[in-house]
Amino acid sequence: MSAPVPNPGILDIHAYVGGEAHAPGASRLIRLASNEGALGPSPKAIAAYTAVAGQMHRYPDGGSKALRAGLGRRFGLDAERIVCGNGSDDVLQLLTRAYAGVGDEVLHTVHGFAIYPISARFAGATPVAAPERDLKTDVDALLARVTPRTRVIFIANPNNPTGSYLNKDELRRLHAGLPENVLLVIDAAYAEYVDAPDYTDGADLVDEFSNVVMTRTFSKIFALGGLRLGWAYCPAAVADVLNRVRGPFNVASSAQAAGLAALEDVEFLERSRRHNTQVRGWFVEQVRALGLVVHPSVANFVLISFAEQAGERADAEGARQLLKSRGILVRQVGSYGLPHCLRVTIGLEDEMRAVVDGLADWVNGK
Ligand code: PMP
Numbered sequence: 001m002s003a004p005v006p007n008p009g010i011l012d013i014h015a016y017v018g019g020e021a022h023a024p025g026a027s028r029l030i031r032l033a034s035n036e037g038a039l040g041p042s043p044k045a046i047a048a049y050t051a052v053a054g055q056m057h058r059y060p061d062g063g064s065k066a067l068r069a070g071l072g073r074r075f076g077l078d079a080e081r082i083v084c085g086n087g088s089d090d091v092l093q094l095l096t097r098a099y100a101g102v103g104d105e106v107l108h109t110v111h112g113f114a115i116y117p118i119s120a121r122f123a124g125a126t127p128v129a130a131p132e133r134d135l136k137t138d139v140d141a142l143l144a145r146v147t148p149r150t151r152v153i154f155i156a157n158p159n160n161p162t163g164s165y166l167n168k169d170e171l172r173r174l175h176a177g178l179p180e181n182v183l184l185v186i187d188a189a190y191a192e193y194v195d196a197p198d199y200t201d202g203a204d205l206v207d208e209f210s211n212v213v214m215t216r217t218f219s220k221i222f223a224l225g226g227l228r229l230g231w232a233y234c235p236a237a238v239a240d241v242l243n244r245v246r247g248p249f250n251v252a253s254s255a256q257a258a259g260l261a262a263l264e265d266v267e268f269l270e271r272s273r274r275h276n277t278q279v280r281g282w283f284v285e286q287v288r289a290l291g292l293v294v295h296p297s298v299a300n301f302v303l304i305s306f307a308e309q310a311g312e313r314a315d316a317e318g319a320r321q322l323l324k325s326r327g328i329l330v331r332q333v334g335s336y337g338l339p340h341c342l343r344v345t346i347g348l349e350d351e352m353r354a355v356v357d358g359l360a361d362w363v364n365g366k
Contacts, residue, residue: 008102009121016114019331026327030354032345033329035160035190035301037223038275039348041258042268045224048261049254060253067251070260071231077203081234083242084251088189088217088230091242092154093119095213095232098241099183100125100151107145108154109137111162111336113187116154125151135162135295135303139170143177153178156187157202158194161333161343163297167198175205175212183238186214190299192221192269193276199298203233210235218255220300221272222262227255276300280346286356290363301345303333304359316342323358330355 019033064084072079085091096119100106106120110129117127128150130141137155146153155174158165166174175184186202202214214233219225229251232242262268284294284302293305306316320332320342328351331343344355 007124009124013118013121014335016118017335020324020329023324023327023329026325028327030328030347030351032347032351032355033331033343034225035220035299035343035345036225037221037272038279038300038346038351039223039268039272041223042262042265044265044268045222045258045262049227049258052253052257055253058253059249060251060256062249064251064256067256067260067263068231070263074263075203075233077233078207081206081236081239082231083234083239083246084229084231084256085246086230086250086252087219087225087228088187088215088232089115090228090246090250091215091230091232092116092185092187093122094242094245095183095185095215095238096120096125096152097123098245103149104151105147105149106152106154107142107150109142109156109159111135111159111338112154113156113160113189114335120152132162136164137166137170139166139174139177142174146178146182150179150182152183152185154185154187156189157199158190158297158299160189160299161301161303161331161336161338161341163295163299163301163303165194165196165199165298167196168200169198171200171202171205175209178211180211182211184212186212188214189217190220191216193273193300194298195273195277196298206233206235210237213238218259218262221269221276222259223272224255224258224262227252227258229255229259276346279349279352282349283344283346283352283356286352287359290356290360292359292363301343303338304342304344305338306340306342316340319359319362322362323355326354326358328355328358 068079068082100123102124104125108116120127188201191201205212218229295303
C-alpha cells in the first residue's frame with residue numbers, strides 16, 4: 001500500500017511561521033512581531049462586527065458587494081474590478097495558482113514577503129529570488145531574471161521586512177521592462193502608512209495596463225488581522241479569473257461589515273497614520289542613538305541590523321531573547337534571509353519606550 005503523495009513542489013515548502021504571540025513567564029505582553037496596527041481597530045468596526053453577530057447562521061454575501069462598493073468610493077476605483085479574499089494571503093495564492101503552474105517561474109525579491117515562494121511552490125512553479133541592493137528592490141536585478149518561463153512577479157511596496165519602497169518611476173520602469181504576458185503583482189499591504197510624495201500604491205498602473213494587479217489588506221492600518229480580509233484591484237480579465245477560482249463565500253460577514261465600517265472611519269485612519277509617523281520617527285532616533293543600525297522605513301515597522309555592531313554581544317537573537325524575557329515580542333527575520341536583523345512593529349508610545357530600554361540594556365551588556 002502506498003500513501004497519497006502531494007503535488008510536486010509541496011514538500012519543498014517551508015511552512016510560514018508567524019510572529020510569536022506568547023512570552024511564558026513574563027508579567028506583561030507587548031506584541032510587536034506581526035506589524036499589527038498600533039491603535040487596534042476603529043470602535044466603529046467593532047460595533048459593525050457586533051451588529052452582525054445575530055446573523056451568523058446566514059451565509060455572507062458571496063460577492064462582498066457593499067464592501068467592494070465602499071472600497072471603490074474610498075479609493076476612487078472601479079468596484080467591479082475589486083475582488084475580496086480571506087486575507088490578502090488568500091488573494092496572492094489565488095493569483096499565483098491561476099497564472100503559474102508546473103514548469104513556470106515566479107519572480108520575487110530575495111527579502112520579499114514569505115508567501116510569494118510558498119504560493120509559487122503550491123502552484124508547482126519555481127520561485128526565483130532576485131537580489132536586492134542595500135535592502136531595496138533592485139529593478140535591474142529583477143528584469144535580468146525574467147525568462148520566457150516567468151509568469152508572475154511579486155513586489156511588496158513597501159516591502160516587508162525591509163520597510164523600503166520603490167518609487168513611481170522605478171515601478172513604471174519595472175513594468176515597462178516586462179513582457180506583456182507576465183503578471184506584475186504589486187502587494188501594497190502597508191500603503192496607507194506611506195507619506196512619501198513619489199509613492200504610488202499601483203492602482204494607476206492597474207487602470208492603464210492589462211498585466212498589473214494591486215493587492216491590499218485590512219490587517220495592517222485597519223487592524224483587522226483576526227478577521228482575515230484582503231482585496232485585489234485588477235484588470236477586468238484578471239478579476240474575472242479570480243471570481244471563477246475563489247471560494248464562493250471566501251469573506252465572512254463579520255469581516256465584510258467590520259471592513260466597511262473601518263474604511264469609512266477616516267478620522268481613525270488619519271490618527272493611526274499620524275501616530276505611526278510620529279512614534280516611528282522617535283523610535284528610530286532613540287535606537288540609532290544606542291549605536292544600532294536602523295534601516296529607513298515608510299511602513300509600521302522598522303528593521304534593526306546588528307551586523308555592524310562590534311563585540312561578542314553583536315547578536316540579533318540575543319537581543320530578541322532579552323526583550324522576550326521582558327514580555328516584548330519582536331521578529332528575528334532569519335526566515336527572510338536576514339538572521340542578523342530584528343523587525344520591530346511600531347506600537348504605542350510606552351511599548352516603544354520599553355523596547356528602547358531593553359535594547360539599551362542589551363547594548364550595555366546588562
Ligand atoms: N503582504 C505583505 C507584504 C505582508 O507583510 C502581509 C502580512 N504580513 C501580507 C501581505 C498578508 O496580509 P493578510 O493576509 O493578513 O492580508
